[in-house]
């Protein structure tokens with residue numbers, strides 16, 4: 001139990017009222033009562049995406065007496081998973097939208113819609129955009145990613161309004177979709193793909209696939225060009241076989257060794273320039289720039305020179321600052337990929353570790369699984385799966401576990417994997433926000 005700090009959320013009057021109410025409870029035959037969770041400690045969770053929402057829920061499941069406050073600016077969270085389906089015209093935005101009512105009503109998480117502006121790790125205090133200061137016993141950060149603006153010359157926030165990244169789902173996704181819809185037949189959709197590490201290693205290639213699927217139906221003279229800062233990508237063999245099978249030569253991929261690395265972006269002219277000076281003109285330009293941990297992580301002092309957050313493998317507590325736990329894309333957790341599935345699993349480990357540490361118990365041993373599904377077409381799914389555990393203090397992939405979809409699968413098997421992808425999406429959203437969405441990818 002850690003009880004060093006004032007509960008700034010509770011006045012002395014509320015406290016006395018709470019104690020009075022608690023003393024009556026046994027007479028009323030009710031369950032044990034925890035006053036605002038004060039006996040078990042207060043945990044603040046920053047970010048209501050895959051990692052943060054899961055951590056908040058599983059902290060309450062681990063011990064309902066922990067006071068859990070989730071800080072997230074948006075009332076609606078749009079998932080990046082399945083946002084490529086929206087780009088391809090296969091799913092509406094409201095079918096990738098999730099809210100926080102279930103976390104509040106069913107699990108007793110307190111949700112504050114605000115931005116965490118600052119973290120004072122010594123004082124164990126977070127300052128919100130509203131000016132309010134909240135004390136914590138433990139802090140969970142799951143802020144996802146931020147773009148490294150100007151890492152590609154000319155690509156900043158303003159340029160992203162003309163050449164969207166759509167690497168955080170929401171208005172950027174809608175902007176890119178509207179540009180694609182407005183593109184004339186015969187146009188070229190140019191995607192700039194980053195070097196590792198970045199959010200969702202197979203994501204760019206799923207996007208190229210679903211854009212090609214849309215073009216094949218509605219703008220058949222149009223093409224997709226991927227300019228890539230690396231020579232290999234996730235599920236490459238499966239993607240390229242699928243592209244050939246479904247789209248012929250509609251998708252062209254240019255890797256690093258073939259002058260695929262873009263160094264300069266001119267968003268006004270929809271032009272990009274590569275390392276060796278080749279200029280490509282786009283009709284729709286999708287720039288996925290290099291990334292780093294969400295900025296609040298740096299503010300909290302938990303990032304290193306890489307811009308990402310090193311964590312202790314067993315608990316995902318920051319290696320640099322005590323009592324701050326970080327999950328999801330913001331962390332250095334390779335060989336685990338930066339995926340929603342991994343963020344969800346890491347968050348469960350963090351919830352168990354924090355609940356244990358608040359009771360001075362050792363954390364349970366951690367291990368994780370991950371499956372990344374990708375849709376090459378609405379009825380053509382592929383996947384890669386992995387199992388991870390801690391070995392000698394670092395996260396390691398368990399050899400022989402997991403693997404790829406078979407290279408020579410039939411169309412029927414690919415269709416089955418597309419169904420698995422929908423099932424996965426529904427299940428993980430149910431687990432994270434309590435809001436399932438049924439239906440097929442189409």
Ligand SMILES: Cc1cc2nc3c(=O)[nH]c(=O)nc-3n(C[C@H](O)[C@H](O)[C@H](O)COP(=O)(O)OP(=O)(O)OC[C@H]3O[C@@H](n4cnc5c(N)ncnc54)[C@H](O)[C@@H]3O)c2cc1C
Pocket residue numbers: 046047048049050051052071072073074077079080081082083084114115116117142143144145166167168199200203204207294295296327328329330338339340341342343371372373374
């Ligand atoms: C196109 C695409 C497709 C993808 N497909 C898949 C897939 O099929 N499967 C899969 O597993 N993963 C997929 N991913 C990856 C997945 O989206 C991420 O790995 C996942 O969102 C990471 O979770 P997170 O909690 O780290 O960050 P997020 O889910 O992005 O959540 C971060 C949250 O923190 C909030 N936040 C940030 N800063 C603050 C602050 N200062 N104060 C308060 N709140 C803050 C943000 O508003 C946001 O809600 C995909 C990604 C992309 C881009």
